[in-house]
Amino acid sequence: MLIRPTPSGLYCEQGDFYIDPKRKVNRAVITHAHSDHARRGSEQYLCSKPCEPLLRLRLGKNISLQALEYGASTSICGVIISFHPAGHILGSAQIRVEYKGEVWVVSGDYKTYPDPTCAPFEPLRCHTFISECTFGYPIYRWPDPNHEWNHLKKWWKTNREAGLSSVINAYSLGKAQRVLNALKDSEQTVLVHSAILSFLPFYISEGVLFPEVMEATPENVMRYRDESLIISPPSSSMEKSLGDPCSWQSLDVSGWAQIRSQKRKKNLPNGLIVSDHADWEGLCQAIQATEAEQTFLTHGDGSVLSRWLTEKGLSVSQLPENRSTASLHAS
Amino acid sequence: MLLGPYSFLKNRRLKTKTGLKLLKEVIESQTCFPDWVIKACNERVKDTPETLALLFASKGGRCEISLSTLVIQFLQPLSGFTRLSKKETIRCAWEMLSTTQRVLFNKMILGGFQLGAQKSLIHEALSKISGIPRSVISRRLIEDWQPSATWFQSFIEPDPEIDTAMAPCHFEPVVVSEVPPDKSDFTLGLEAAFAFDGARVQGIRRREVSTIWSEELIPLNLCFPELIRGISLLPSGTVLEGLIVGWDDDLPPPRENVQKRLKVKTATQKTIQSAPVQFIVLDIIERHGINLSHCPFAQRRAEMKQVMDEWSHQWSIHGNKSEIEDVNPDFFQQEMFDMSTVLRTEPEKSVLPPPMSLSRFFKCNTWASLEGKLNICRDKHATGLLCIPVDPRDSPHSDENRWRLLKPASCKARLALLSAERLPGNQTHFIRFTFGAWLNDSLVSVAVIGTQHSKKDFESLGEFVLENTLQKQGNNCLVKPDLIYEISFEDIQESSRSKSGIRLKNARLCKRLTGTGIKQASTVEEIKSLI
Ligand SMILES: [Zn+2]
Numbered sequence A: 001m002l003i004r005p006t007p008s009g010l011y012c013e014q015g016d017f018y019i020d021p022k023r024k025v026n027r028a029v030i031t032h033a034h035s036d037h038a039r040r041g042s043e044q045y046l047c048s049k050p051c052e053p054l055l056r057l058r059l060g061k062n063i064s065l066q067a068l069e070y071g072a073s074t075s076i077c078g079v080i081i082s083f084h085p086a087g088h089i090l091g092s093a094q095i096r097v098e099y100k101g102e103v104w105v106v107s108g109d110y111k112t113y114p115d116p117t118c119a120p121f122e123p124l125r126c127h128t129f130i131s132e133c134t135f136g137y138p139i140y141r142w143p144d145p146n147h148e149w150n151h152l153k154k155w156w157k158t159n160r161e162a163g164l165s166s167v168i169n170a171y172s173l174g175k176a177q178r179v180l181n182a183l184k185d186s187e188q189t190v191l192v193h194s195a196i197l198s199f200l201p202f203y204i205s206e207g208v209l210f211p212e213v214m215e216a217t218p219e220n221v222m223r224y225r226d227e228s229l230i231i232s233p234p235s236s237s238m239e240k241s242l243g244d245p246c247s248w249q250s251l252d253v254s255g256w257a258q259i260r261s262q263k264r265k266k267n268l269p270n271g272l273i274v275s276d277h278a279d280w281e282g283l284c285q286a287i288q289a290t291e292a293e294q295t296f297l298t299h300g301d302g303s304v305l306s307r308w309l310t311e312k313g314l315s316v317s318q319l320p321e322n323r324s325t326a327s328l329h330a331s
Numbered sequence B: 001m002l003l004g005p006y007s008f009l010k011n012r013r014l015k016t017k018t019g020l021k022l023l024k025e026v027i028e029s030q031t032c033f034p035d036w037v038i039k040a041c042n043e044r045v046k047d048t049p050e051t052l053a054l055l056f057a058s059k060g061g062r063c064e065i066s067l068s069t070l071v072i073q074f075l076q077p078l079s080g081f082t083r084l085s086k087k088e089t090i091r092c093a094w095e096m097l098s099t100t101q102r103v104l105f106n107k108m109i110l111g112g113f114q115l116g117a118q119k120s121l122i123h124e125a126l127s128k129i130s131g132i133p134r135s136v137i138s139r140r141l142i143e144d145w146q147p148s149a150t151w152f153q154s155f156i157e158p159d160p161e162i163d164t165a166m167a168p169c170h171f172e173p174v175v176v177s178e179v180p181p182d183k184s185d186f187t188l189g190l191e192a193a194f195a196f197d198g199a200r201v202q203g204i205r206r207r208e209v210s211t212i213w214s215e216e217l218i219p220l221n222l223c224f225p226e227l228i229r230g231i232s233l234l235p236s237g238t239v240l241e242g243l244i245v246g247w248d249d250d251l252p253p254p255r256e257n258v259q260k261r262l263k264v265k266t267a268t269q270k271t272i273q274s275a276p277v278q279f280i281v282l283d284i285i286e287r288h289g290i291n292l293s294h295c296p297f298a299q300r301r302a303e304m305k306q307v308m309d310e311w312s313h314q315w316s317i318h319g320n321k322s323e324i325e326d327v328n329p330d331f332f333q334q335e336m337f338d339m340s341t342v343l344r345t346e347p348e349k350s351v352l353p354p355p356m357s358l359s360r361f362f363k364c365n366t367w368a369s370l371e372g373k374l375n376i377c378r379d380k381h382a383t384g385l386l387c388i389p390v391d392p393r394d395s396p397h398s399d400e401n402r403w404r405l406l407k408p409a410s411c412k413a414r415l416a417l418l419s420a421e422r423l424p425g426n427q428t429h430f431i432r433f434t435f436g437a438w439l440n441d442s443l444v445s446v447a448v449i450g451t452q453h454s455k456k457d458f459e460s461l462g463e464f465v466l467e468n469t470l471q472k473q474g475n476n477c478l479v480k481p482d483l484i485y486e487i488s489f490e491d492i493q494e495s496s497r498s499k500s501g502i503r504l505k506n507a508r509l510c511k512r513l514t515g516t517g518i519k520q521a522s523t524v525e526e527i528k529s530l531i
């Protein structure tokens, strides 16, 4: 077992490092800057070059951090580590770990659909693949993103014509920038929450195009109401500052938007089905492309995907989280 | 298009003769997903039509296809197809539709496409749109319909002859009271009849057409075909009013029969046999096509008697015959209900009552005579007495000249709160409270109080429960028996579910008894002795 799950996260004993550790560790190798993968408090960080500024913004300017270009490698105690695009968000990487000829790849979060805000997913061959499995059910199949973006533009236009504000709920890192990029040709004002705004410079320096944006301060929200599009993280209370619920419309941007019956149950607003994770098809393709002898699924319910691929003759199983090495060997 | 939505609002399922199994087969042949995948996915989605829609991997065409086109081109023809062509049709439709449209399409096939709108509201809406009276809408809708534009056109076109023939008369509201306002004055020259749990209806025979209308103006022909058969033996131009009540060889009339029958859309012989009912005639509103509602009740009573005597004679000739052809069936029955199939099967085993009977009336000239009848209501399992002046009083339109339902004074008992049922998923909101009385040395439940009470009552009960819960069993909270209420009730029903063996009918909270100890709660014996 080159990499095994521990209570602190995925651990490589030979190199004495953790991948996306859940607790403070000595050496942390980070797939991407989302908060469930990049946590504060470790002594040393290693990440991809485009991930670096995002990680510093999230974890602090002065963390001890080493960054590698995609494809470049470094060696720790004879373990060779390299980062390869995962297509999830800006700077997201799959981590390739090689020791004495044995190759493991930890996917981190990834998607196979094209996304102009980050480098495209790069299929890697390996002996063992540890894949995320957020949407490991065949009910999740993303429509063409362009179709969803067109829908977004139409929706905004309709609202403008009706004198309503349009509110988009999207994660502040990744999804929000994807939405903005889709609206790059827009001539109307786009207001964005400050949390989203802070990430934009790093995208711009990577050549990602955006329309003109303004911070969604209460003054701006009032001033441009009736016509503006406001992008804010789902947790922000933007909708409250808009007051009268009849004066605005909102839209979620999420893979979860695909299931109607659950949306209705949770009373969620309508959604654009745009996800930064691989859908069923994407997962199946990515796993098959690795030609791995064994695949472990993590980060979601992998029961259906593992059985489906096992019936197809692959060796795929759920990664036993937080359990001892013994049980993993047994599986 | 209005019609499409309507068809599904009505919870009527299109007859596609296509089931879940076939849809799953299409999925399997298109995607190779075996049943276990479909099952696992459905556990997540929790909606089969949507699961299937999501599993079908389409390139997601969002074609502009109207609901009615979908119905006419894809859904309606299905029932006539072979299994193979059904699959092909469904696959084609799925391919054309977007995921959301596929969800609706599947729901239409599987019968889950419905909106929880009340029937009466829909009828009201259709009436507004078409300008046709609501009762006509309701009546036309019990006939066979097609979700097509042509059908809808003819549906909203007036058909004066039939429409007037089937129209109900006005249902005069019945005044309900426990004690009459002025006993001495009230009882002068009254006719009274026992009232039973049931449905107030009008039975109408005009121009060879028979109809039963509920007070809510819903036609009940399909619920009570055997009563329609009875009504069809009335002379044309007759409108009778009365109650449909459960019927049994012995009293009491089973109250649940009518409810059972109203729930069934089209009664079969089995339904009729298992829940027999009878139309108890209490009033006549029209005879020979002339409205009698302003005539004195004495006259109506006489006319009613003549009509029913004549009817009994007709029934004795035609009623026992198993074939309806003899009595000149009206078009309505021919179209809607093949009476012969209902009544021809095993007629000798039938224990059905005559479909109609004239109510018994009592003359009451003194309060004492009325009270005497009121006091035996419970023995007769009657809910009260229906009374009406024989001759109209001075003010012809006042309540006094209407039917009045007198209810026997309710009984009262002191009961202890035993438990409360929570609204599922809500920690502090209760929907039912169970009260108990002493039986030997323990408190056993005798009454359940539901939501018909004021919010205030419920809140104070709820607070008590929150503070005094001893034990939780699912949504049920057992409380320390420390709260005594005076509770009124109308009657005692037997109940096999309670240890007490009884359940109080129409139990209502009167007042909270403070300073009354738990020992002073009524005993089951005491309660039984009240009735
Ligand atoms: Zn992520």
Ligand SMILES: [Zn+2]
Pocket (backbone or CB within 6 Å): A034, A036, A037, A109, A299
């Ligand atoms: Zn993640």
